[in-house]
Amino acid sequence: MTEDLSDARAEQLASGSNQCFVCGPGNPIGLGVTFKLDGDVCRGEFTPRPEHMGYDQVTHGGIVFSLLDDVMANWVWLRGERCFTARAEIRYRSELPVGTPIRLEGRCIKRKGRLAQMEGLLIRKSDDYVVAEASGAFMIAV
Numbered sequence: 001m002t003e004d005l006s007d008a009r010a011e012q013l014a015s016g017s018n019q020c021f022v023c024g025p026g027n028p029i030g031l032g033v034t035f036k037l038d039g040d041v042c043r044g045e046f047t048p049r050p051e052h053m054g055y056d057q058v059t060h061g062g063i064v065f066s067l068l069d070d071v072m073a074n075w076v077w078l079r080g081e082r083c084f085t086a087r088a089e090i091r092y093r094s095e096l097p098v099g100t101p102i103r104l105e106g107r108c109i110k111r112k113g114r115l116a117q118m119e120g121l122l123i124r125k126s127d128d129y130v131v132a133e134a135s136g137a138f139m140i141a142v
Contacts (some may be wrong), residue, residue, distance in 0.1 A: 022070035031069065033104070034043035035074040042075035042106035045125075048098050059096040063124060068134035071106035081140050084118065088136035094129070101125040113141040 018024040022031045022046075031052075035044045046067060052061035068084055084109040096102065103123050110117040120134040 023064050037078045042071055044071055044104040047101045050098055053098050055097045062133050065090050065105055068120035068122055071104040072120040072136050075106040075108055076116055076138055083138040083140050086139045087139045090134045092132045094131050096131050
């Protein structure tokens, strides 16, 4: 059932009205990440380009955080609900050089009422090193 719902949400994201900076295909300056559900994990992939740089060929920390925020929110979205970030915290473990392929993983740690406690990981594909991790509380919209 999750796969069908995920496919339906992917179709909604493909609409021209979606302008999300991270995953909106209608945003010409967006990051263009596609998220999919894989069991209980939301997954995506990305490779930062020079326009995502903060300094010295390193990806800007705001881009890193945006990716993590979106993989956590998409865990909720791909299950058929809308949400917004109520609180988030990030830990940067290492820099992310421009051109480094990464994968994103988002998981729900706990759900109570309208609040989902989430975890997000940004992982370097070459060696599975966690470059940054985030936790967040997401309020489910009514």
